[in-house]
Amino acid sequence: MNSYLEFSRIGKSFGTDDGVFEALTDVSLAVDQGEFVSLIGHSGCGKSTLLNIVAGLEPATTGGAILEGREIREPGPERAVVFQNHALMPWLSCYDNVALAVKAVFGGRRDKADMHDWVMHNLELVEMAHAAQRMPHEVSGGMKQRVGIARCLAMEPKVVLMDEPFGALDALTRAKLQDSLMAIQARLEATVIMITHDVDEAVLLSDRIVMLTNGPSATIGDVVHVDLPRPRSRLELAEDPAFNHCRRRVLDFLYAARVPEPAAGGAPWRDDVGPREAADADGAGREAAAPGDAPRHSGRDRAA
Amino acid sequence: MQVALPRIPITAAGRRLTLLARRSLIPLLGVAAFLIFWAGAARSVETSLGTFPGPAEVWSQAGNLWQEHLRERSRETAFYERQQARNDSLAARDPDAPIRWRDYTGKPTFFDQIATSLSTVAVGFLLAAAVAVPLGIVCGLSEGFYAAVNPVIQVFKPVSPLAWLPLVTMVVSAVYVSDDPLFEKSFVNSAITVALCCLWPTVINTTVGVAGIDRDLVNVSRVLKLAPLTHVRKVVLPAAVPMIFTGLRLSLATGWMVLIAAEMLAQNPGLGKFIWDEFQNGSSDSLGRIMVAVIAIGLVGFALDRLMLALQRRVSWDKQAILR
Numbered sequence: 288m289n290s291y292l293e294f295s296r297i298g299k300s301f302g303t304d305d306g307v308f309e310a311l312t313d314v315s316l317a318v319d320q321g322e323f324v325s326l327i328g329h330s331g332c333g334k335s336t337l338l339n340i341v342a343g344l345e346p347a348t349t350g351g352a353i354l355e356g357r358e359i360r361e362p363g364p365e366r367a368v369v370f371q372n373h374a375l376m377p378w379l380s381c382y383d384n385v386a387l388a389v390k391a392v393f394g395g396r397r398d399k400a401d402m403h404d405w406v407m408h409n410l411e412l413v414e415m416a417h418a419a420q421r422m423p424h425e426v427s428g429g430m431k432q433r434v435g436i437a438r439c440l441a442m443e444p445k446v447v448l449m450d451e452p453f454g455a456l457d458a459l460t461r462a463k464l465q466d467s468l469m470a471i472q473a474r475l476e477a478t479v480i481m482i483t484h485d486v487d488e489a490v491l492l493s494d495r496i497v498m499l500t501n502g503p504s505a506t507i508g509d510v511v512h513v514d515l516p517r518p519r520s521r522l523e524l525a526e527d528p529a530f531n532h533c534r535r536r537v538l539d540f541l542y543a544a545r546v547p548e549p550a551a552g553g554a555p556w557r558d559d560v561g562p563r564e565a566a567d568a569d570g571a572g573r574e575a576a577a578p579g580d581a582p583r584h585s586g587r588d589r590a591a
Numbered sequence: 592m593q594v595a596l597p598r599i600p601i602t603a604a605g606r607r608l609t610l611l612a613r614r615s616l617i618p619l620l621g622v623a624a625f626l627i628f629w630a631g632a633a634r635s636v637e638t639s640l641g642t643f644p645g646p647a648e649v650w651s652q653a654g655n656l657w658q659e660h661l662r663e664r665s666r667e668t669a670f671y672e673r674q675q676a677r678n679d680s681l682a683a684r685d686p687d688a689p690i691r692w693r694d695y696t697g698k699p700t701f702f703d704q705i706a707t708s709l710s711t712v713a714v715g716f717l718l719a720a721a722v723a724v725p726l727g728i729v730c731g732l733s734e735g736f737y738a739a740v741n742p743v744i745q746v747f748k749p750v751s752p753l754a755w756l757p758l759v760t761m762v763v764s765a766v767y768v769s770d771d772p773l774f775e776k777s778f779v780n781s782a783i784t785v786a787l788c789c790l791w792p793t794v795i796n797t798t799v800g801v802a803g804i805d806r807d808l809v810n811v812s813r814v815l816k817l818a819p820l821t822h823v824r825k826v827v828l829p830a831a832v833p834m835i836f837t838g839l840r841l842s843l844a845t846g847w848m849v850l851i852a853a854e855m856l857a858q859n860p861g862l863g864k865f866i867w868d869e870f871q872n873g874s875s876d877s878l879g880r881i882m883v884a885v886i887a888i889g890l891v892g893f894a895l896d897r898l899m900l901a902l903q904r905r906v907s908w909d910k911q912a913i914l915r
Binding site: 361366374376377387438442 | 807808810811813815816825830832908909
């Protein structure tokens with residue numbers, strides 16, 4: 288397999304009362320290890336469905352997602368998800384929420400003191416160690432989302448999937464969390480796929496911005512490479528022509544209300560990706576890449 | 592131009608007084624109004640057993656029942672003292688003399704009967720909860736299972752305890768055969784009847800609670816690959832606790848209501864039997880004594896509900912939920 292994570296002609300249809308509704312068609316994309324990719328598109332275009340397919344929470348109708356040469360068939364901690372509304376267990380303290388994940392992933396392979404240190408390490412990473420024993424309803428929305436990110440990172444995932452992680456937060460909190468996320472990503476070099484509605488956020492954080500066309504039959508409309516040096520500072524970027532160029536391209540796409548015809552059998556954005564990825568996108572190597580006997584706990588093997 | 596509003600000084604003590612008035616004075620007024628209405632209405636109802644008892648008669652009957660209880664207790668104590676003395680002197684005269692110990696066999700007092708009713712409803716309720724909570728969890732987790740079980744639940748839910756009782760009685764006498772039974776048959780019959788009737792609210796509320804768990808929380812559990820039992824223990828049970836307790840409270844209330852009828856028919860020596868016996872007895876005091884039982888049933892039911900509420904507050908993580 289050439290690419291680390293591959294979306295191979297993913298299609299998703301739902302049966303409705305009025306017949307079959309095709310939400311996604313022919314979504315193909317190759318993501319490199321350590322790359323930060325944003326998915327952006329109008330509401331209801333199937334971004335979350337796409338993310339759920341990569342997470343393994345929903346099956347694709349056609350095609351599929353392939354991680355390190357193995358087809359994704361079920362959810363697992365190697366593809367950890369940060370949910371929009373944090374999804375912390377309200378009956379567990381911040382510490383226990385992270386500990387639940389740590390015990391589930393590392394239980395039996397690390398001793399108690401190790402796991403405790405690991406929980407605290409991840410809470411420190413998101414600057415939440417001081418509130419470890421607080422209950423979720425006792426902390427602010429931004430703090431809850433920090434804990435959600437800590438829980439996700441504590442699983443030592445290969446891919447971090449974020450579904451509008453900062454969508455429910457106020458602008459200041461969002462900016463702070465974006466900076467935290469950039470710092471963490473620089474340190475861990477995690478592979479991240481993030482859904483967002485926020486153009487600035489997408490340009491600031493991403494290496495590539497993948498723009499989805501409007502549904503039904505949504506597919507990838509365009510891809511913008513963000514060639515800005517890291518570390519990035521939001522204040523300096525505000526004046527940066529490259530930043531504004533990227534921003535402009537995304538905005539143009541979103542507000543042009545342009546719905547390009549998906550080219551038959553292929554991806555219309557093919558020009559924008561390298562020839563290698565385009566070759567993969569037609570799904571030629573897929574069967575060989577998806578052995579039916581993929582071990583269930585591949586993520587845990589790696590973490591050990 | 593500014594208009595100076597007259598300021599009414601409200602001191603902390605004053606505010607506390609207003610709060611006290613709202614919390615206790617108004618309910619007390621309501622109770623007083625009811626008592627006056629009751630006293631007035633009762634006087635105009637003539638029955639073959641005399642005038643319908645008003646609050647005063649009922650109050651004096653409550654006193655009588657308490658006095659009877661004390662008398663019975665002192666008789667019991669006296670009986671055991673006499674037996675002890677007799678057996679001691681027998682043993683002193685002849686160590687080999689056959690010594691018999693007998694239990695006191697006085698008739699149960701009103702307060703003994705309350706205790707019997709409470710233990711019966713407790714056994715029936717716990718039996719029901721032990722079945723209903725797991726059943727509700729499975730129903731909530733599996734749509735297919737719920738679809739299969741739902742018709743049965745819907746049909747049995749509205750069945751009156753009196754319809755179950757004859758069946759339960761026959762089955763218990765066939766199955767529960769023992770020379771020295773741990774429980775009276777009448778007790779087992781009543782408890783099982785209570786259980787059959789208070790199963791349903793818990794099953795239904797647990798099902799709704801489990802089926803309604805936030806999808807994101809279930810997805811977290813899936814991403815973590817929690818084993819099914821861990822999933823139930825760590826995610827499903829805590830998430831459903833508020834609904835489970837709502838169900839349990841409804842169940843206990845139903846169970847307590849059903850119990851009185853079950854005891855009347857099963858002749859379990861509880862409050863139901865007390866009312867039935869007083870009705871059959873038909874003395875001029877009977878109506879007053881039954882009214883005491885009615886009020887006692889209401890007070891105990893209220894206390895049971897408060898007990899469940901306190902328990903729910905302790906167990907539930909959702910401290911913000913307004914519980915009434």
